[in-house]
Amino acid sequence: MKKQFFTYPILVLSIIFTGCSDDDPIPTPVNEEELITTMTITLSPDGGGTDIVLKTVDMDGDGGNAPVVTITGGNLSAGTTYNGSIELLNASETPAENITEEVQEEAEEHQFFYTIGSGLDVTTTYEDEDGDGNPIGVEFTLVANTVSAGDLTFTLRHEPNKSAAGVADGDITNAGGETDITETFSVTVE
Amino acid sequence: MRNYALAILLLFSYLAISQNCKYTLSGKVLDLHDGSVLYGATLVVSETEAIIQTSLEGVYTISNLCKNTSYSIKVLHSSCESKTFDVKISEDTKRDFKLEHHLEELNEIILEGKAYDNNTNTVLENNVSKETLERFSTGALGDALNSLSGVSSLNKGNGIVKPIVNGLHSSRIIMINNGVRMQDQEWGAEHAPNIDVNSVGRLTLVKSAGALQYGGDAMGGVIIAEALKVPVKDSLYGKTMSSLTSNGRGGVLTSTLTKSYAKGWYGTAQGSLKRFGDFEAADYVLSNTGIIEQNASLRLGLNKFNYGIEAYFSFFSNEIGILRASHLHGAADQVRAFDSDMPLIINDFTYNIGAPRQNVKHQLARIKGFKTIENFGTLSLQYDYQQNNRFEFDIRRGDDKDKAAIDLKLGTHTLLLDFENNFERQLNIKSGVMTRYQNNFANPNTGVRRLIPDYDKYDLGIYLLGDYTLNDRWLLEAGARFDYTQMDVYKYYRTSFWEERNYDILYPEIVVDDLGTQVLANPNLKFHNASATVGAKYSFNDDYHLFLNYALASRAPNPSELFSEGLHHSGARIELGDLSFNSEVGHKISATLQRDHDRFSFSINPYINSISDFIIIEPTKVLETIRGNFQVWEYRQTNAQLLGVDIDAAYKFTDKLSFTHQWSIVKGYDRSRDMPLISMPPIATKNEISFEHPKFYNLKLALQSEYVFAQNEYPDTNFEVYIPETETWELLDTSTPPSAYHLLNFNSSIDLKLNKTSFLTVGLGITNILNTSYRNYLNLQRFYADDLGQNILLNLKFNY
Numbered sequence: 001m002k003k004q005f006f007t008y009p010i011l012v013l014s015i016i017f018t019g020c021s022d023d024d025p026i027p028t029p030v031n032e033e034e035l036i037t038t039m040t041i042t043l044s045p046d047g048g049g050t051d052i053v054l055k056t057v058d059m060d061g062d063g064g065n066a067p068v069v070t071i072t073g074g075n076l077s078a079g080t081t082y083n084g085s086i087e088l089l090n091a092s093e094t095p096a097e098n099i100t101e102e103v104q105e106e107a108e109e110h111q112f113f114y115t116i117g118s119g120l121d122v123t124t125t126y127e128d129e130d131g132d133g134n135p136i137g138v139e140f141t142l143v144a145n146t147v148s149a150g151d152l153t154f155t156l157r158h159e160p161n162k163s164a165a166g167v168a169d170g171d172i173t174n175a176g177g178e179t180d181i182t183e184t185f186s187v188t189v190e
Numbered sequence: 191m192r193n194y195a196l197a198i199l200l201l202f203s204y205l206a207i208s209q210n211c212k213y214t215l216s217g218k219v220l221d222l223h224d225g226s227v228l229y230g231a232t233l234v235v236s237e238t239e240a241i242i243q244t245s246l247e248g249v250y251t252i253s254n255l256c257k258n259t260s261y262s263i264k265v266l267h268s269s270c271e272s273k274t275f276d277v278k279i280s281e282d283t284k285r286d287f288k289l290e291h292h293l294e295e296l297n298e299i300i301l302e303g304k305a306y307d308n309n310t311n312t313v314l315e316n317n318v319s320k321e322t323l324e325r326f327s328t329g330a331l332g333d334a335l336n337s338l339s340g341v342s343s344l345n346k347g348n349g350i351v352k353p354i355v356n357g358l359h360s361s362r363i364i365m366i367n368n369g370v371r372m373q374d375q376e377w378g379a380e381h382a383p384n385i386d387v388n389s390v391g392r393l394t395l396v397k398s399a400g401a402l403q404y405g406g407d408a409m410g411g412v413i414i415a416e417a418l419k420v421p422v423k424d425s426l427y428g429k430t431m432s433s434l435t436s437n438g439r440g441g442v443l444t445s446t447l448t449k450s451y452a453k454g455w456y457g458t459a460q461g462s463l464k465r466f467g468d469f470e471a472a473d474y475v476l477s478n479t480g481i482i483e484q485n486a487s488l489r490l491g492l493n494k495f496n497y498g499i500e501a502y503f504s505f506f507s508n509e510i511g512i513l514r515a516s517h518l519h520g521a522a523d524q525v526r527a528f529d530s531d532m533p534l535i536i537n538d539f540t541y542n543i544g545a546p547r548q549n550v551k552h553q554l555a556r557i558k559g560f561k562t563i564e565n566f567g568t569l570s571l572q573y574d575y576q577q578n579n580r581f582e583f584d585i586r587r588g589d590d591k592d593k594a595a596i597d598l599k600l601g602t603h604t605l606l607l608d609f610e611n612n613f614e615r616q617l618n619i620k621s622g623v624m625t626r627y628q629n630n631f632a633n634p635n636t637g638v639r640r641l642i643p644d645y646d647k648y649d650l651g652i653y654l655l656g657d658y659t660l661n662d663r664w665l666l667e668a669g670a671r672f673d674y675t676q677m678d679v680y681k682y683y684r685t686s687f688w689e690e691r692n693y694d695i696l697y698p699e700i701v702v703d704d705l706g707t708q709v710l711a712n713p714n715l716k717f718h719n720a721s722a723t724v725g726a727k728y729s730f731n732d733d734y735h736l737f738l739n740y741a742l743a744s745r746a747p748n749p750s751e752l753f754s755e756g757l758h759h760s761g762a763r764i765e766l767g768d769l770s771f772n773s774e775v776g777h778k779i780s781a782t783l784q785r786d787h788d789r790f791s792f793s794i795n796p797y798i799n800s801i802s803d804f805i806i807i808e809p810t811k812v813l814e815t816i817r818g819n820f821q822v823w824e825y826r827q828t829n830a831q832l833l834g835v836d837i838d839a840a841y842k843f844t845d846k847l848s849f850t851h852q853w854s855i856v857k858g859y860d861r862s863r864d865m866p867l868i869s870m871p872p873i874a875t876k877n878e879i880s881f882e883h884p885k886f887y888n889l890k891l892a893l894q895s896e897y898v899f900a901q902n903e904y905p906d907t908n909f910e911v912y913i914p915e916t917e918t919w920e921l922l923d924t925s926t927p928p929s930a931y932h933l934l935n936f937n938s939s940i941d942l943k944l945n946k947t948s949f950l951t952v953g954l955g956i957t958n959i960l961n962t963s964y965r966n967y968l969n970l971q972r973f974y975a976d977d978l979g980q981n982i983l984l985n986l987k988f989n990y
Contacts, residue, residue, distance in 0.1 A: 027644045027680050029708055033637030034587050036816055058816035060707060062757035062764060064686030066814040092707060102588040115914045153914035158519075158587065172915055176526075176534050178519040178585065182818045184914050 031092055035061045036099050036181050038089040041154060043073075043082035043142060052076060054154075056183040059092065067183065075188040076122070076144040084124075084140040086112060086154065088181065100138060103156070110180075111162060112137025113155045113172040120150025121189060124170065134162040135170070149188040156180040211256035213279050217286045218248045219265055228289060231267040236274075237615050237659075255279045260662035265289060276732050278662060309394065309401040309414060311657045312667045312725025312739040314782040314793055316340075318393040320418075325937060325955065328433045328442045328464070328983060331387045335413065338395055339852040340795070340836035342871035345969040346380040348469055348978050349481045349510035350548075353383070354968065356397055356797060357832045357856040357870050358410030361748045366404055366414045368489075368502050370556050373602040373628060374578045375642070377748040379970065383413075384506045384552035384578065386485035388431070388444040388462040391418030397795070397836070398780055399721060399743035402653045403608065403620055406671040406721030407745035409776045409801060417502075420448055420456040422493055427947075429989045437981035438481070439539070440466030454493045461486040467541035468511075471976035472963040477537040478514040478544055483507065496562040506552040511543040516974045517585055518762045520818035521911040524973070525920045533975040546759070549581040549594075567611025567619075576602045584759050590637050595759065597633035598642060602626060616659040620669075624651035630749065639756055642749050643681035650674045655723075665727040667739075675717040675746045679753065682708045687755055693769065715752070717773050719744035737782040747771040751805045751825050761970070764813055766824045774827075776801040792839035797832075804830035806860070808868055809907045809924070819911055821924070828862040832870075846883055852876040857903065866903035872927065872967055873899040888941040895934055901927040901967045928972055931964035933957070939985070953985035 041054040050073050058067035076082070088099035103110045107130035114124040114137070123143045126135035137156075160177035162168060167175045219231040227248025234241050235252060237259070244250045255261060259279055265287045266272040275287055309315060316338045326334040332343045332351030344352040344359050352359050365372040365383050374384040394414040401412045428447035435441060444462035464483035469476045484507045491500030515533030518524055527534055553576065560570035582596035608622035626649040632640040655669030680702070688694055688709045694701075703710035725739035754767035780797035810824045834856035842848040853875045858867035880892035907925040912918075939953035961980040965972040 025680065026702070026710075027632070027640075027682070028634045029682050029705055029710070030634045030637065030639050032639055033590055039816065056816060060684050060686045062815050062817065062820065064684050064690065067816045099587075106587065117914065117917055151914060151917070155914075159585065178517065179523050179818050180519065180587075181816055182520075182522070182914075183816065 032061055033090070033093075033097075034099075035090050035092055036088050037061065037091040038087075038096075039154065039181055039183060040087045040089070041084060041185075042087070043076070043084050045077070046081040046083060046141075049080075050074065052082070054152075054183075054185045054187075057091075061092070069183060069185065071185060071187070075190045076142075078144055078147050078189050080144050082142045082144070083127075084142050086138050088156075104136065104138060107136045108132060108134070108162070109159050111135060111157055111160050111167070111175065112140075113153075113157065113170060113175065114140065114142075115151075115153040115155065115172060117151030117153070117184075119148055120152060120187065121145040121148040122152070122187075126170065130162075132162070134168050137170075144189040147189055149186070151184050152187045153182065153184040155182040211254050211259075213255045213257060213282050214251060214253045215255055215261070215263075215277060215279060215283045215285065216249070216251040217284050219244045219250060219267065220248065220286055220288050228267050231265055231289070233287075234264040234266065236262045236264060257281075258662075263287070276729075309396050309403075309412065310398065310667065310723070310725070310739070311665055312723075312727050312737050313396055313398040313400050313780065314735075314737050314784055314795065316395045316397070318395075320391065323387060323390055323393060324431065324985070324987065325953070326387055327431060327444065327985065328435050328438075328440075328466075329387065331383050331385045331390070331393075331415070334387050334390075334393065335395065337876075339838050339876075340397055340834070340854050340856075341395065342854070342874065342968060344379060344869070345966065345971070347476070347479050347510075347513050347516075347969070347971050349479065349508075350380050350382045352379070352381070353413060354871055355395065355411040355413075356799065356834055356836075357858050357867075358799075361407070361745065362409035364401075364405050364408040364412045366412065367504075367554065368415065368417055368556065369558060369572060370554055370574045370576065371404060371604070372552075373576050373600060374550075374552050375580055375598065375600055377750040380548075381550075381580070384508075384550055385415055386462055386483070386487075386504075386506055388442065388446075389417070389460050389485060389487050389504065390415040392416045397797070398723070398739055398778060399741040399776065400667075400669070400723035400725060400739050402655050402669045402671040402721060402723060403622060406651065406653070406673050406719055407743055409743045409745055409774065409778070409799070417458065417487075417489060420450045420458065420491075420493070422452060422454050422456075423450060424452050425450045427990065429987060431985065431987040433983060433985045435466070435981055435983050437978060438466035438469045438479075440464070440481075440541075454498070456489075456491055456493065458489040459487075464508075465541070468537075468539050470539075470979050472958075472961045472979035473976070474532060474536050475539050476513055476975055476978075477533070477535055477540075478511040478547070480511045480541055480543045482509045482543065496564075497560060499559040500557070502554070502556045502558075504552075504554045506554075507550070509543055509547060509549045512546040512548065513971050513975055514544070514546070516971050517546045517759065520762060520815075520820050521812065521909075521922055522818050522913055524762055524924075525911050525913060525922055527974050528922060529920075545583045545585045547583050549583070551577075551579040553577045567609055570606075570608045570610075572604075572606040572608075574602075574604050574606075576600075576604075578602075584638075593636060594633075595636055595638045596641055597636050599631045599633070600628065601631075602628040617656065618658075619654070619656045621654040622652070624649065626650075639682070639684075641754065641756065641758070643679050643753050645677055645679040645749065647678075648676045663729050667725045667727075668723065670722040671720070673717075673719040673721070673744070673746075675715075675719070677713070677715045677749075679713045679715070679749075680710065681713070681753055682710050683755060685709055687766070691769075697769070713752075713769060717746035719746060719773050733785050733787045735782075735784045735786065737780075737784065739778075739780050741776075741778045741780075743774075743776040743778070745774045745776075747773065747805055751807075754825065757820065761823070762820065763809075764820050764822045765807065766822065768825055768827075771805060771825070771827060772803055774801055774803050774805060776804075789842050790840070792837070795836040797834055797836075799832040801830045801832075803827040804860075806830070806867065808905065809909065812909055812911070821909060821922075828860050830858060830867060831861050832856060832858045832867075847879075847881055850876075850878045850880070860905075865905050868905050868907070868925075869968060870901065870903070872901035872930075888939075890937075890939045892937045893934070894937070895932065897932045898930060898966070900930045924973070927967040928965035931962060931966075933962060933964070934959040948988065948990040951985070951987040951989070953983070953987070955983040955985065957981045957983070 043052040052073035090097040127139040157177040160175040164174035330351040399408040430445040446460040450456040487504035515535040556574035558572040578600040581594040584595040628647040651673040653671035657667040754765040778799040782795040784793040837853040858870040878894040883889040937955040
């Protein structure tokens with residue numbers, strides 16, 4: 001009974017006002033355009049061999065489920081040099097959008113950092129540069145030195161200060177900017 | 191024409207007066223300063239609504255007054271501050287009324303009727319004077335309100351200022367702009383009221399939900415902004431004001447022009463422009479904090495004694511830069527920013543506003559008509575339409591760079607029918623019906639998941655309020671209101687969230703479509719809210735009054751509380767709402783003891799506000815994402831209690847020298863979990879010494895001290911974040927409030943008469959004289975930068 005009492009004026013109201021709105025009642029879904037769902041780091045041994053692939057996937061973006069981190073292709077071999085490359089995808093769109101291209105187009109505003117945890121004996125070198133001669137970090141080399149294990153963190157910063165002390169050499173301390181993506185992998189050199 | 195209206199008024203009052211009332215009150219209206227007679231002053235007897243004018247000799251006579259009755263008589267004069275006097279009649283009485291002469295004649299002409307109604311009678315209302323409003327011309331409306339006791343503000347930088355009344359803000363405060371309840375996405379912490387402070391002639395605050403004619407959900411209170419009344423006479427007047435500030439290196443230009451006719455027609459046009467570059471803290475530039483604002487309003491109307499019509503349009507548009515250094519991704523970025531004493535990004539001063547920034551446009555159109563029917567009352571009908579467009583621009587990548595991350599259009603139609611009646615002199619009845627339709631449209635082209643979903647909302651409200659003057663000491667007031675709200679919502683939920691919250695089991699019937707990673711749901715929510723008020727006012731004598739009020743308020747949850755689900759960039763946190771929320775119900779008891787006296791006046795206002803199902807947002811966990819770790823803030827319902835006291839006092843040492851004092855304290859607790867509520871204003875006190883010399887160019891000097899204590903009660907929301915570079919866990923201190931601070935402000939002005947009808951006011955002010963570095967607990971940017979440094983204001987006002 002109570003319901004009906006209100007239904008009437010609401011009905012009248014909707015008749016008065018619906019004329020004003022021409023929006024489709026069913027909204028269209030939004031796919032996050034800038035979302036990065038997938039980061040794939042491929043390490044190819046110099047002179048041939050099996051690629052080692054570090055991968056993190058977070059299909060629902062900010063929130064919900066935690067990212068899934070995998071390493072395939074085994075451990076790094078001591079004394080080996082690897083050619084590294086990073087690929088970023090937005091796999092929530094079909095076909096998946098390649099975000100790496102966007103990063104390279106805005107190279108001056110982006111930089112990858114490779115943070116090597118204590119205990120892990122590897123060294124990294126940038127193999128690409130932006131228009132100002134500063135590193136981007138999509139391409140790099142990694143040398144696995146001695147037998148060791150530890151964390152290896154890949155971080156993409158948006159609008160870092162590339163001219164700050166140490167930043168061009170890969171030191172993230174003074175880089176500033178905002179973190180677009182970051183993931184830590186546990187790796188072993190054997 | 192005026193005499194004709196007056197004759198009708200007199201006739202009307204004669205008819206309304208019973209035969210036992212034969213006494214006469216007579217005397218003169220005099221200038222307080224030199225005792226000269228004021229001719230053409232208007233006396234309004236509120237009880238009978240009789241209107242009398244003084245003769246050329248300043249003499250008035252009010253006849254047909256009743257024995258043993260108190261009358262409150264408002265005396266108005268074109269060149270004086272109007273004043274209300276209470277007179278008790280026991281025989282034929284002679285009394286002279288003295289008014290304070292002032293220069294701002296053209297802005298204060300009020301000739302007709304009871305100039306402004308009270309919104310409630312059993313809560314002491316606070317007003318922001320026109321002078322204070324003009325002083326805050328370069329600021330936001332919230333800055334002007336901040337000058338009242340019990341009011342603080344929730345800021346994001348210095349451009350976004352949201353009023354907090356007795357500890358509550360956002361959806362718990364109703365803002366009324368020229369009779370229209372603002373529907374401007376007021377729920378968000380960084381959404382400031384879309385009202386130009388320069389368009390406001392009178393600003394009133396009711397710290398209670400008791401003003402039921404405006405709504406039943408004002409847990410914190412009601413803020414009412416009105417334009418000044420226009421006289422019913424042939425006149426043309428206006429003012430132009432220009433204010434320049436050293437901080438922000440910008441200013442405001444605002445102009446108002448009013449034309450009125452004795453036949454009752456009138457029109458007011460108003461416009462203002464505001465432009466500031468980056469503001470500065472004591473030691474550095476606050477990069478990307480510029481403001482551009484453009485506002486205009488137009489009012490046209492016909493005001494007759496027993497009927498009238500008014501149309502009002504206003505346009506508000508602003509663009510506000512958000513401190514560049516406050517835009518961060520994730521907790522690791524926050525650790526870096528928190529650890530630094532200075533903002534991480536400081537650029538050279540510029541007028542350019544880059545991302546992040548917000549751009550808001552608010553348009554309002556209102557038409558209102560009233561008709562007074564003899565021996566019955568006044569009926570009024572109002573229709574208004576508002577459209578609020580909010581764009582928020584973020585720091586983005588690639589093709590999305592210049593695209594808004596938030597693009598919302600909120601349209602609201604409201605129809606109000608109100609009836610006001612005084613059956614007899616002692617009883618006033620107000621009642622009315624409100625219907626409202628609101629549509630929110632979130633543009634999907636942003637490429638960012640919607641923060642607020644698309645919805646249609648229907649409201650129906652009905653109220654009845656009455657006050658009864660028992661005798662010359664007691665006034666009683668009571669009222670009730672009922673509101674029905676229905677929301678028809680279409681929202682895409684992330685499947686992971688939908689399942690984590692068990693919505694797939696609780697609400698399977700509302701799923702319209704399943705897209706795999708997203709679920710389209712169509713919640714249809716209904717809320718039935720009751721609100722009520724009872725109160726009393728007791729007058730010990732002419733000076734001392736006691737106000738007692740109890741208000742029951744009910745508020746339906748807002749779209750943000752119900753539907754938030756995702757990353758809120760401006761807070762670098764993930765916010766989660768809850769579909770299952772019900773309405774908050776608040777019980778506020780407040781008392782005010784007031785002494786209204788020329789030399790020493792004060793008011794003490796203790797209150798207690800108990801709110802069940804109070805909706806708060808607080809950090810609950812840290813979530814791992816591909817972008818790093820983010821703190822998750824979830825809304826939940828609890829039982830809250832707020833207690834506080836507001837004190838105002840003023841003492842006049844001499845005619846020229848006076849002292850004012852303000853003290854506000856509020857404590858908020860979560861009673862269910864026995865802990866303090868987050869973001870409660872700390873204790874604040876303001877003391878001001880002022881000197882006035884009306885005969886010397888109306889010189890005014892004031893020195894103000896503002897002391898804000900450190901908030902000592904707050905919940906611990908700190909958490910630890912792993913930093914791979916240092917391989918350590920770092921504490922992110924999001925809860926410890928900043929230290930106490932003390933600011934000194936100075937203000938001065940003189941009036942220069944240019945000719946018979948126009949004059950120039952020159953004002954000079956300095957805020958934060960000592961250039962103190964400080965941070966405010968209630969400023970969302972406090973983690974990243976200091977608040978504003980010294981600011982010198984030069985103000986030129988031309989009245990004509």
